[in-house]
Amino acid sequence: MELTRRDALSALASVGIVAGGGSAFLASGDDGADVSRRQIVETMGAAADVLYPTEVTGIHAFVETYLTRKIDGRPAYRSQLGRAVVELNETAQDWYDAPFAELSVELRTQLLVEMGIPEADPSADPGETTARRLRYYIWNDLQYALYSSPTGGRLVGIENPQGHPGGLTYTKQP
Amino acid sequence: MTHTGIPRTDVCIIGAGPAGALLADTLAAAGHDVVVLEAGPRFDPTDRLERMERSIRPGDSGLSVWDMGGKRDAYTSSGENFYPLNHARVKGVGGSTLHWQGMVMRLHESDFAATGPAGGEWPIDYDDLRSYYANAEQELGVAGAVDNPFSPPRDEPYPMPAFAPSHSDSIFAEACEALEITTHSVGNARNSVAYDGRSQCVGYGTCNPVCPSGAKYSADTTIEKAEAKGVRVVTEAPVQRLETTAAGERVEAAIYAKDGRTYRQEARQFILAAGGVEIPRLLLLSASDEHPDGLANSSGAVGRYFMEHLFAGMGGVLSGRETRQNHVGFMTTESHQFYDNDEPGIGPIKLEFLNYAGPSPVEIAMDSAEYGDDLLETLKASYGHNLAMGALVGQEPRKENYIGLDPSETDDHGNPVPDVHWRIGEQEKRTIARANEIQQAVLDELGVDIRWKIGPENTGPTYHHMGTTRMGTDPETSVVDARLRCHDVANLTIASSSVFVTSGAMNPTLTIAALALRAADFVDESLKQA
Ligand SMILES: Cc1cc2nc3c(=O)[nH]c(=O)nc-3n(C[C@H](O)[C@H](O)[C@H](O)COP(=O)(O)OP(=O)(O)OC[C@H]3O[C@@H](n4cnc5c(N)ncnc54)[C@H](O)[C@@H]3O)c2cc1C
Ligand code: SF4
Numbered sequence: 001m002e003l004t005r006r007d008a009l010s011a012l013a014s015v016g017i018v019a020g021g022g023s024a025f026l027a028s029g030d031d032g033a034d035v036s037r038r039q040i041v042e043t044m045g046a047a048a049d050v051l052y053p054t055e056v057t058g059i060h061a062f063v064e065t066y067l068t069r070k071i072d073g074r075p076a077y078r079s080q081l082g083r084a085v086v087e088l089n090e091t092a093q094d095w096y097d098a099p100f101a102e103l104s105v106e107l108r109t110q111l112l113v114e115m116g117i118p119e120a121d122p123s124a125d126p127g128e129t130t131a132r133r134l135r136y137y138i139w140n141d142l143q144y145a146l147y148s149s150p151t152g153g154r155l156v157g158i159e160n161p162q163g164h165p166g167g168l169t170y171t172k173q174p
Numbered sequence: 175m176t177h178t179g180i181p182r183t184d185v186c187i188i189g190a191g192p193a194g195a196l197l198a199d200t201l202a203a204a205g206h207d208v209v210v211l212e213a214g215p216r217f218d219p220t221d222r223l224e225r226m227e228r229s230i231r232p233g234d235s236g237l238s239v240w241d242m243g244g245k246r247d248a249y250t251s252s253g254e255n256f257y258p259l260n261h262a263r264v265k266g267v268g269g270s271t272l273h274w275q276g277m278v279m280r281l282h283e284s285d286f287a288a289t290g291p292a293g294g295e296w297p298i299d300y301d302d303l304r305s306y307y308a309n310a311e312q313e314l315g316v317a318g319a320v321d322n323p324f325s326p327p328r329d330e331p332y333p334m335p336a337f338a339p340s341h342s343d344s345i346f347a348e349a350c351e352a353l354e355i356t357t358h359s360v361g362n363a364r365n366s367v368a369y370d371g372r373s374q375c376v377g378y379g380t381c382n383p384v385c386p387s388g389a390k391y392s393a394d395t396t397i398e399k400a401e402a403k404g405v406r407v408v409t410e411a412p413v414q415r416l417e418t419t420a421a422g423e424r425v426e427a428a429i430y431a432k433d434g435r436t437y438r439q440e441a442r443q444f445i446l447a448a449g450g451v452e453i454p455r456l457l458l459l460s461a462s463d464e465h466p467d468g469l470a471n472s473s474g475a476v477g478r479y480f481m482e483h484l485f486a487g488m489g490g491v492l493s494g495r496e497t498r499q500n501h502v503g504f505m506t507t508e509s510h511q512f513y514d515n516d517e518p519g520i521g522p523i524k525l526e527f528l529n530y531a532g533p534s535p536v537e538i539a540m541d542s543a544e545y546g547d548d549l550l551e552t553l554k555a556s557y558g559h560n561l562a563m564g565a566l567v568g569q570e571p572r573k574e575n576y577i578g579l580d581p582s583e584t585d586d587h588g589n590p591v592p593d594v595h596w597r598i599g600e601q602e603k604r605t606i607a608r609a610n611e612i613q614q615a616v617l618d619e620l621g622v623d624i625r626w627k628i629g630p631e632n633t634g635p636t637y638h639h640m641g642t643t644r645m646g647t648d649p650e651t652s653v654v655d656a657r658l659r660c661h662d663v664a665n666l667t668i669a670s671s672s673v674f675v676t677s678g679a680m681n682p683t684l685t686i687a688a689l690a691l692r693a694a695d696f697v698d699e700s701l702k703q704a
Pocket of ligand 1: 447
């Protein structure tokens, strides 16, 4: 099933972002490291390769549309996400000698698991540990984008998932 | 040092929930100068989607969506049954309607005459409220149909057509027909078509705790209208106490805190619309030499007869049939057949058919340690076949259920916190068990594999505070009269479910709104006479 521009726009709508665009800029991580929009998008696309089911296509374009607009629209979020991306890349560099996006999907998966992200507390207030921050800003943000979009919903069998304003389709026969 | 608030006005309203908002708007339309003092903030409507995301993300207890909790909202719960007060209210412009589900229906004629062990006769009846109910339906914007054979008489159509029954409603209808249970539509304060400048429901599915589209009524929209008529709203201004004249016969000023200072707001008429817990608390905090047990409390009834609606529910999995849950966040079908039942020892029951049974895939996805294809398999396996029923059960008014002050703990302004002292009685437990029996019969008829049950042992409140400043003709046993004015204080009116004498089992806010509109007429009259 292909993720479309409509899915990305819809996922954006569900986080409250309607307009976007803007020039390339630097998003500052809280630790002082600068991280470019390109780096954020590449890292998140690489993470989505791990997190999204194999039958989904169009992942990178979806993530790019969703994220560039979301980080433009929410400066505080951009800075937290930037910090998470820096941390993920630093860990990838330390452990496997390459940025996260340059690792094979197997190594990316292994890294996320080794960092304890699947088991990390997924709830809000993610500032406490690296694992929680990555869980909140990288892992769960990608899951939210996918499963509140029409295509993500359809994968599961619901064409109007929570978070998506898909209208009053609840009466329809399956 | 105490500062002067806005120069003396006609009316000072405390609280900007639906009761306060409707009074402010109506009294301003009648030409009066109105000030509203609201303890909480004004929430920016453009943040609603971010709040929705927060509500879907895991681990959010529901409190953070509307910034509830902390020292400002500290409370204790000393009764046999724990009461989760901060889940049951929101502080801010709009009050708890920011968070509410938005189901609205009129009380039945029987509710006004019901007699529990503590006595439960209202000094007004359904006919006194009938036209105000119709006005309240217009103000809130109610989608409904005249297909409910159990509802009290009404003359006018609903302002909007009802939402169509859901796919799972039609599954339930088969079983209900076989069991001779009549189902019908349910009133929703939610736009089925564009109404009153707000959009039609677009199906975000998160009505409770937040509707990002504005399709669900919340009272901040009424406050906006009131402000356009000249009403002044002071936010983050919790009232600390009411001060009376030397003889204690009238309220002279509301003392409120704002930005580290104390202000004194004078007015000719005062209206308490701070919700069913903070209203009695404020009266108790306003004790004086003239009112030693708390303001307007010569009866001793302030804070007493606290009532709630209890939840009964059951749900499970229906193999082989799609049930299409979680497309919207509200209900479209109910049955009020068991409301005015004549079964001995059984109170009113309002039966609900849920449209959001079982897991929400996006929520499960974010809570899971799985990812990729494994996660998708889990989501597919868990979604699609759930069905569930709920019910609201009324509670009898009992003096020993009360809102008091707990001097051992203080809020951010040094005031004793409210103490909710609450116990669920035998009649409620029997009624919940009866609701469960009906639910079981329906689900069994469909062949549902029942996976969970909320019964008498694990029931909880549905967040409807009622009864703590009850209405009555006798000043010895009640706090306000039929005009909602305090027996003991000439210029103090109370607009809230705190004046309910009995709880019924209908969600309370339409009745709160109708009572508020009726109170507005009386306050208007008093101001014009004076
Ligand atoms: C989760 C949930 C779901 C609900 N669902 C439904 C439903 O489906 N149908 C229904 O009919 N009802 C429902 N309700 C109940 C409904 O929200 C309330 O009945 C209604 O909001 C009460 O209106 P009110 O104006 O009396 O008080 P509130 O809405 O509680 O407003 C009172 C206001 O007063 C302010 N205040 C309090 N103390 C002070 C003070 N000292 N000084 C100044 N201001 C003060 C508060 O900050 C608040 O804004 C629900 C409630 C909750 C929490
Ligand atoms: S389903 Fe609920 S949240 Fe969605 S638009 Fe309708 S009222 Fe609002």
